[in-house]
Amino acid sequence: MNAPRELAAAVLAGDRLALARAITLVESRRAADRPAAEALLADLLPHTGRSIRIGITGAPGVGKSTLIERLGLDLCAKGHRTAVFAVDPSSMRSGGSILGDKTRMVELSRHPQAFVRPQPGGDTLGGVAAHTREALLVGEAAGFDVVLVETIGTGQSETAVHGMVDAFLLLLSPAAGDELQGIKRGVMELADLVLVHKADGELATEAQRAAEQCRMGLHILHGAGSQVPPVLVASSRTGMGISELWTALRAWIENERASGRFAARRSGQQVAWLESALREQLVAAFFATAGHAAALAEARAEVQQGRLLPSAAARQLVARTFVAPTTTP
Ligand SMILES: Nc1nc2c(ncn2[C@@H]2O[C@H](COP(=O)(O)OP(=O)(O)OP(=O)(O)O)[C@@H](O)[C@H]2O)c(=O)[nH]1
Ligand SMILES: [Mg+2]
Incomplete structure (x- = not known):
């Protein structure tokens, strides 16, 4: 076995x-x-490769997990099989797992057509992203046709998740005026779709206003004539807008497919993955090469004492690696 x-x-x-x-x-x-x-x-x-891969980001507490549970259950009811993964930089620091101790996907985790994977803690962002990419492929091979990846919108893990999904959804709270300032411009630029979440109760009208503000903001950000991400409004509490969200995601992806951007994005992601894996393995190979620890210690001392330029020291160490026979990690 x-x-x-x-x-x-x-x-x-x-x-x-x-x-x-x-x-x-x-x-x-x-x-x-x-x-x-x-x-x-x-x-x-x-x-692998036959699923729709969707990244979901947004500030802590905006309701990402609640939305994933709601959407995931809806998708399962429609006959889809949904797998959920997470890339969570805060759990990397604490060594805990956000999906493990704060999960709000209890029902989805138990669903026979769903698979919810807590993120392993205690790794670097690069390490986690690489593992999540591979885990996602395993999920696809197991027959899951929708893959959802949750990540916190704090500015570092989004790029990693954006690099492994077909569509990137940004969740905003109805207090969009403040929110837009809190969300980094870079995260806004990565969003393919935006959803103003928690549009229920007292926040329902505020959410509509926030969506309007967000549309204007995105028009300015992307400039006239370019493709501007759709902005939707939904509530995972009441279920309002959830099926429209799925419709919008499907429509967006169909449009990407028809334009050829879908395939181009996936192949670009493969190449980017190769390059980051190459960088990681080169560094690992460097440190695994016999005698390099000593050479590095020597170079450190030289650099510390100001006898050698750091860039020149690095060049000498690299030259030494490519001259000497190397071992692969
Ligand atoms: N009113 C309202 N509250 C919601 C909605 N969705 C989630 N919440 C509440 O918002 C809080 C945070 O929800 P989570 O789903 O854990 O948010 P999250 O974005 O996954 O949080 P982190 O993973 O910690 O970043 C919880 O108390 C939810 O009950 C919604 O549609 N409406
Ligand atoms: Mg969450």
Whole structure:
């Protein structure tokens, strides 16, 4: 059961225990697990890429998890199979997992057509993003046709999540005037769709006004003649606007497909993934090369004492790596 080939077959057959095991394997930070993880992924790769991948971001507490649960349950009712992942920089610091201890997706986690994966804590952002990308592929191979990735809109993890999804949804609270100032311009620029959330009770009319303000803001941001992200209004509490959100997401993706941007974005993401993996592995290979620790310590001392220019020291260390025979990590 543990051999990668058997594990892959079980994942493809829809075995949930195998799915959880396979994801644990690709998320493992043990170097010894990498060959098995890569063998598994190689077997699964032909069965990936067929889902719709949606990233969901927004300030803490804006209701991302609640929306995912609501949308996820709706999608399951429509016959879809929904997988949920998270990239959460705050859990990387605390070592905890936001989906683990604060989950509001209780119902979705229990749904037979859903799979909710808490993020493993204690990793770097780059590490988590790489693991989430691979976990997402395992989910697709297991037959999930909608993948939702939650991330907090604080400015660093969005780029990583944007790099692995087909559509990027930004959630705003109805207090949009303040919100727009709090959300970094860069995050606004990444958004493919914007949703003013919690449009219920006393906030219902405020939410409509916020959406209007947001539309104007986006027109200025993107400039005349360019594609401006649709702005929607919804409440996960009442369910208002949730099916419209799905319709808008589908329409947006269909439009991307028809224009060729969908395929271009995915292939661009593959190349970007290659480049970041290459950088990571080069650094790892550098530190794994015999004698480099000593050479680096020596260079550090030289640089500290001002005898050697840091850029020149780096160049010498790199030259040494490419002259000497290297080992792969
Ligand atoms: N009024 C109202 N409250 C909501 C709605 N959706 C979520 N909430 C509430 O907002 C709070 C935060 O919801 P979460 O779904 O945990 O928000 P989040 O964005 O995932 O939060 P983090 O993961 O901590 O960033 C909870 O108390 C929810 O009950 C909504 O549509 N309307
Ligand atoms: Mg959440």
